[in-house]
Amino acid sequence: MKSSAGLVQSQRQSLVLTPQLIESIRLLQLAHTELRQFVEQEVEKNPLLELTSNTSESDGNTSPSARENPSQADGPIRAEGSDRLRQQKSTRDTPTGTPGEDLSPEKFVPNPETLHEHIAGQIALTAFNPQERVIAGALASHLNDTGYLQVDLLGLAAILNAPMNVVERVLATLQLFDPPGVFARTLAECLEIQLRQQDRFDPAMAALIANLEMIADGDFKGLRRRCEVDEDDFVDMLHELRALDPKPGNRFQSGGPESIVPDVWVLPSPAGGWNVELDPDTLPRLLINQDYFVEVLRLTAQNPKDQAFLNECLDNANWLVRSLDQRAKTILKVSAEIVRQQDAFLRLGVAHLRPLNLRAVADAIDMHESTVSRVTSNKYMLTPRGVFELKYFFTVAIGSCQHGDAHSAEAVRHQIKAIIAAEDAALSDEDIAARLRQNGIDLARRTVMKYREAMNIPSSVQRRRQKRGWL
Structure with missing residues (x-):
């Protein structure tokens, strides 16, 4: 049989992931803070896009995603719009001061002092010479949030071109700072510093600190023999050890207060069941400036290159608005199904949390399992039982x-x-x-x-x- 080459035409269907489709999929798994950053970058690049405030929008301009009801009309769950939620929030947050003034609770809460600020204040009040002050600042910069020093002293001395004995002397002074135990390099040293400040570091306690691993192993008899004390003294020593703070820096806050803003609200319905609503504060609101598009199109009528750029901006703007709307609808649809599946948990508590997997939700709402997985990543739901990540329900x-x-x-x-x-x-x-x-x-x-x-x-x-x- 003789073989020959030839051209054959055939048709087949395949899914091609365009760059915009890939970007739409990525938008699903972004948290609302990451989404807002992405939208702000797009607004900077696209002159036709405008980012408006959710609080100033009118009912007629509410995004369709906030009004979409993905559940059945006669079901126990209704995924409603954010109008009633916005009214509740505006009533609760009605300002008593001047218009536009920020009256959020965080404004009136003083920022707590951090560990590094607390240490810096003590260094400023300590009688260091210029060289010692530089060494103290360098050591403080290597202090972690739990109060432990994480630096090689020999290497730091070489970098600062300072004698090792001076570095050690400065460290000994810093270890007298508040909170007790700060600037320790190991747990044993942290406990030793605190015991020395309490004048309780005797030979028996030194033996106890030197053999902390025996406490973890539960070898109390062997440890008591090493400490050379009777049982009553040994129990008292263990009580003293428990009263010490193994992480002295934890009493300080490493930064400002953090809060979780839920993407979805679940509220009891007066008619029974639950209302599932999107929080409008987590939904960036984009507008396409059609007037500006028409005006610029008229001015660039004789320039094909400028018109091509303008049309590309319009296509990208329309795609982004559609993608954001679809993202909101998908989150609402998945959340409504989770609430339907976990109704007993919402009414009765965690003991009634049902086993649930992604496939069960995906099949119920006719979506792909990977889509449900992306939607539930980095999203939070506020319920009468508290705030939970959507992954918690699986x-x-x-x-x-x-x-x-x-x-x-x-x-x-x-x-x-x-x-x-x-x-x-x-x-x-x-x-x-x-x-x-x-x-x-x-x-x-x-x-x-x-x-x-x-x-x-x-x-x-x-x-x-x-x-x-x-x-």
């Missing part, structure tokens, strides 16, 4: 030993915490698993241990020691 299912409905992992963790909090004596992981089986939850002992450790709850042995006052 938990794995744990089987029931009574042939009933499966339990969510978060609800099981909540039950484990409740059992341990109510225990008379420290229950072992096997005992907790048996209690859970009585409640219809089929969970192995190893899984109980994994969940307990993830919640930073000590083991039964450690809890018994804590009750006896040993730790």
